[in-house]
């Protein structure tokens with residue numbers, strides 16, 4: 001049996017809707033895979049009671065089918081579903097990497113990305129690769145139809161996850177279908193700044209690029225307390241704050257020594273709103289690891 005740890009991811013990072021993503025050093029899913037005559041799935045861990053084990057409804061089944069490689073799959077969830085932290089992507093990435101190893105299929109990490117994205121198509125309606133690319137390849141990734149560009153950054157991050165459930169499928173419905181050119185121009189500038197920040201490993205530039213005047217305002221409406229928590233994190237020293245993926249998690253970039261202060265400020269602010277939350281002091285980290 002092959003064991004794979006695949007990390008949570010934060011997609012979009014504001015300016016890179018459906019394109020940017022970052023692997024987080026924690027939390028992660030741990031998945032065990034072995035070849036079998038037909039695919040079976042056993043779930044345990046965070047929020048697993050809400051995830052179907054039927055291979056037709058679980059991302060793991062969709063990935064095994066896409067790779068034409070049935071497997072016995074055990075998934076221990078460290079990434080709670082409907083979190084904005086790429087929960088479905090962590091499982092999909094782990095299964096793609098696990099099956100590739102167990103069946104000795106010989107795919108490169110980049111080649112596995114479209115197979116894992118079939119899991120995202122199953123749960124969100126679209127095969128966006130911005131979570132599965134960093135979950136498989138690690139670091140910061142730019143996922144486009146032409147392929148994935150990967151940068152080994154190590155930017156410190158705080159991710160605050162409130163006890164709110166938002167499905168990616170629902171949060172995709174609120175994204176505006178069109179935008180004024182002025183907003184697009186601003187977004188291009190921010191996206192370019194963020195990419196430069198990742199290449200330079202510079203939290204200030206990354207934070208400056210974590211804005212999106214088109215998608216984020218619509219998504220923020222779904223997260224009680226978002227504006228206040230964002231403001232509080234900035235006051236505590238975050239260089240940029242935005243919705244992680246489709247939410248409800250909120251991601252803040254910062255210098256490493258500010259993480260603790262920012263994490264407690266965000267938690268306190270959610271608590272004042274009467275919302276339970278947990279915070280991860282994390283950083284841009286590794287992709288799926290095989291044991």
Ligand SMILES: Nc1ncnc2c1ncn2[C@@H]1O[C@H](COP(=O)(O)OP(=O)(O)O)[C@@H](O)[C@H]1O
Pocket residue numbers: 050051052057058059060075080081082083084085086087088089091092123124166167168169245246
């Ligand atoms: N292995 C899996 N891990 C997590 N969620 C899964 C899995 N298989 C199917 N799902 C479904 O995917 C949805 C969660 O995915 P999504 O809404 O994209 O959340 P997240 O933002 O955390 O990835 C839930 O409806 C869940 O039941």
Ligand SMILES: N[C@@H](CCOP(=O)(O)O)C(=O)O
Pocket residue numbers: 009011012017018019083084085086087128130131168171172244245246247
């Ligand atoms: N680009 C997608 C990313 C969804 O990320 P998730 O972690 O919420 O699944 C989107 O914004 O819809």
